[in-house]
Amino acid sequence: MNQTDAFHRRIDEALHNAQLRQNFRSALTGIMARRAEQFPDETQLQALRDQARAVRANALVRQPELLERLEAKLTENGIQVHWAEGPDEANAIIHGILERAGAKTVVKGKSMVSEETGLNHYLEHHGIEVIESDLGEYIIQLAEEPPSHIVAPAIHKNRREVAELFQRFHPEIPYTEDIDQLTQSARVVLRDRFANADAGISGVNFAVAETGTLCLVENEGNGRLSTTAPRVHVAITGIEKVVERLSDVPPLLEILTKSATGQPITTYFNMISRPRQPGELDGPEAVHLVLLDNGRSRIRVDDELLDTLRCIRCGACINHCPVYVQLGGHAYGTVYPGPIGIALEPQRIGIHKVGTLTSACTLCGACGEVCPVRIPLPKLINRLRAEAVDGLRAGTAVRGHGSMRKPAEAGVWLLWRWLYTAPSRYRLFTRLATRLRWMTPPWLGAWTRYRCAPRPAQRTLHELAREEGFRNE
Amino acid sequence: MSDSRERILARLRANRPIEVPTPTVYAKPLGWDREHCIASFMQRMQAVRGEVHRIARDAWVDWLAGELPARGIHHLLAGNGDVGDRLASALPASIRLSRYDHPIEQWKPALFNDIDAAITHARAGLAESGSIVLWPDANEPRLMSLAPPIHIALLDSHKLHENFAAMIAAEHWANGMPTNALLISGPSKTADIEQTLAYGIHGPKQLITLLLD
Numbered sequence A: 001m002n003q004t005d006a007f008h009r010r011i012d013e014a015l016h017n018a019q020l021r022q023n024f025r026s027a028l029t030g031i032m033a034r035r036a037e038q039f040p041d042e043t044q045l046q047a048l049r050d051q052a053r054a055v056r057a058n059a060l061v062r063q064p065e066l067l068e069r070l071e072a073k074l075t076e077n078g079i080q081v082h083w084a085e086g087p088d089e090a091n092a093i094i095h096g097i098l099e100r101a102g103a104k105t106v107v108k109g110k111s112m113v114s115e116e117t118g119l120n121h122y123l124e125h126h127g128i129e130v131i132e133s134d135l136g137e138y139i140i141q142l143a144e145e146p147p148s149h150i151v152a153p154a155i156h157k158n159r160r161e162v163a164e165l166f167q168r169f170h171p172e173i174p175y176t177e178d179i180d181q182l183t184q185s186a187r188v189v190l191r192d193r194f195a196n197a198d199a200g201i202s203g204v205n206f207a208v209a210e211t212g213t214l215c216l217v218e219n220e221g222n223g224r225l226s227t228t229a230p231r232v233h234v235a236i237t238g239i240e241k242v243v244e245r246l247s248d249v250p251p252l253l254e255i256l257t258k259s260a261t262g263q264p265i266t267t268y269f270n271m272i273s274r275p276r277q278p279g280e281l282d283g284p285e286a287v288h289l290v291l292l293d294n295g296r297s298r299i300r301v302d303d304e305l306l307d308t309l310r311c312i313r314c315g316a317c318i319n320h321c322p323v324y325v326q327l328g329g330h331a332y333g334t335v336y337p338g339p340i341g342i343a344l345e346p347q348r349i350g351i352h353k354v355g356t357l358t359s360a361c362t363l364c365g366a367c368g369e370v371c372p373v374r375i376p377l378p379k380l381i382n383r384l385r386a387e388a389v390d391g392l393r394a395g396t397a398v399r400g401h402g403s404m405r406k407p408a409e410a411g412v413w414l415l416w417r418w419l420y421t422a423p424s425r426y427r428l429f430t431r432l433a434t435r436l437r438w439m440t441p442p443w444l445g446a447w448t449r450y451r452c453a454p455r456p457a458q459r460t461l462h463e464l465a466r467e468e469g470f471r472n473e
Numbered sequence B: 001m002s003d004s005r006e007r008i009l010a011r012l013r014a015n016r017p018i019e020v021p022t023p024t025v026y027a028k029p030l031g032w033d034r035e036h037c038i039a040s041f042m043q044r045m046q047a048v049r050g051e052v053h054r055i056a057r058d059a060w061v062d063w064l065a066g067e068l069p070a071r072g073i074h075h076l077l078a079g080n081g082d083v084g085d086r087l088a089s090a091l092p093a094s095i096r097l098s099r100y101d102h103p104i105e106q107w108k109p110a111l112f113n114d115i116d117a118a119i120t121h122a123r124a125g126l127a128e129s130g131s132i133v134l135w136p137d138a139n140e141p142r143l144m145s146l147a148p149p150i151h152i153a154l155l156d157s158h159k160l161h162e163n164f165a166a167m168i169a170a171e172h173w174a175n176g177m178p179t180n181a182l183l184i185s186g187p188s189k190t191a192d193i194e195q196t197l198a199y200g201i202h203g204p205k206q207l208i209t210l211l212l213d
Helices: A003-015 A018-028 A031-037 A042-061 A063-077 A087-100 A112-117 A119-125 A135-143 A159-169 A179-196 A222-228 A246-261 A305-310 A322-327 A338-349 A351-359 A366-370 A377-389 A407-420 A423-435 A445-449 A461-467 B003-014 B034-047 B060-070 B082-090 B108-113 B164-170
Strands: A079-084 A105-108 A129-132 A199-202 A206-208 A213-218 A232-238 A268-272 A286-292 B051-055 B075-078 B096-099 B117-121 B124-126 B131-134 B150-156 B180-184 B206-212
Touching: A003 A018, A003 A322, A003 A351, A018 A031, A018 A322, A031 A246, A042 A063, A042 A246, A042 A305, A063 A079, A063 A286, A063 B003, A079 A087, A079 B003, A087 A112, A087 A119, A087 A199, A087 A232, A087 A286, A105 A179, A105 A222, A112 A119, A112 A232, A112 A286, A119 A129, A129 A135, A135 A159, A135 A179, A159 A179, A179 A222, A179 B108, A199 A222, A206 A246, A213 A222, A213 A246, A222 A232, A222 A268, A246 B164, A305 A338, A305 A377, A322 A338, A338 A351, A338 A366, A338 A377, A351 A377, A366 A377, A407 A423, A423 A461, B034 B051, B034 B206, B051 B060, B060 B082, B060 B206, B075 B082, B082 B096, B082 B117, B124 B164, B131 B150
Parallel strands: A079 A286, A105 A129, A105 A199, A199 A232, A232 A286, B051 B206, B075 B096, B075 B117, B117 B150, B150 B206
Antiparallel strands: A206 A213, A213 A268, A268 B180, B124 B131, B131 B180
């Protein structure tokens, strides 16, 4: 099945799943208002967005030198840095670290980059037990599903579905659909895991080159536990997460938490700069950072597409997307759903594989308006749509350029251009279209499934205007 | 050095995007006086179910001696510094005081299961976001503010900064970061089920800040 048919099938399944749509509707209701409440002053919001954009844009321009500085500083601090081109290499590096440390069990904090690499599956295949410790991630690990949202991975499940999962996997705990009690159950279940795990794996929100600091943003404390209790900590992140200075972090943190969940700050902001030092009584003895490229350096080549890499993964674009709200995250079929997924995934994976995602956008512009780092998402999505069908422009950075070009569609546009670029042809065409309007076919494929076929008016607008006395000059 | 490192860096160096101006250092001066900072800190902390008690500088030992038994706390963990020393002689006999004085590997199960509450210093506080700031060290290790169900923090009310940006500038954080630095704003929480807020997931269920004047 080609990518478009597969996508349409997933869309169809999502739209016909009443429970799923209800879950998304109720979970996302209020999330936009909560974000807006955090930004009562429009001028301050725009200034903060400018600052956040400037910080991220600067970091991307100077990315190679900042990554080298980050590596040097982390190494000086005693944190070991590893570089991975793609998922396989990253997984192998992490497996190697765990194997050398004799680690058999791992607690994991939330990391979308590890979803890119399929890390859990890889480690389990190699005999290492991985427990997701973020509540949402734990729920979907039990359900054997991927995240449906980059911030709230189990947003597609309601309390009854969570209760049933807990009942199935932890029959010793009395059945409850009460959210507070379910949360307490998760605390009890995962507590021993934190105490006994050999290693912890986490993502990174910002990596500060100036000080060699890994910053993690979270509410639950599972990120702190995963990076503090076990004797080894492995962090994995994309190479775009580096920022230059520590002073770049406060504006990013503020706009991240406000944009993501409508919180002025999260419960924990965790800054890690070293493994356990002599005399210290806890914390991991070894800390590793795996820097993953996985297509990012290729995206950076294009001055327009580069903006994609400013993303700080807040999910505001997803929460505000009218298409995502209807479909949910799984229908996209990629690691990152919603507007940022539509912009990022075709660049990362290739238009020939997931370019069809760009059709899941109405270009309403809501995502671009809320993006904390001013990524022009609608513009990027439109650019990728053009890239997908462009047959003329060769050699752009995007893999699968022109791979969705259809001869018939291209022919129609060629004809359109031929008609519209000469007044004589255009007049003849509009005259024929209005006079022969009865010939318009009543069935136009998908368009007429739920709509009437459009039919040209009896007379062209130009004709009516001329009668009213308008002239072209 | 790995080949991947060289290849990634070579690709990045091969293309330098259009220059952008270096961003200015972000500052958000609020012009708040001490009382305004205290009021905001308390209000923000309480808004996320953090408990704050403003008490006289030397009253915290007595406060704890009275309050801990009333709250059913039997086993308190202190660090190796002055806090534990002062509590040792002041706590009623019903409360067992342990000190975090040996490496975690030697007593992990006990830390995770037997301690009711831990008490630490807070290095500073942030008024705008209602956060306490911790630099855990050998005297007060990292898990103290994380593993026990209750975390009690002692915060000098003169050490409140307006916000994060103001603090790292005033205290020159960029000149030297500790092993681990933390901003903590309330007890642990989650909204992963139906986006509904629930407190007390993996970190402490209660955060009690004693704001010392």
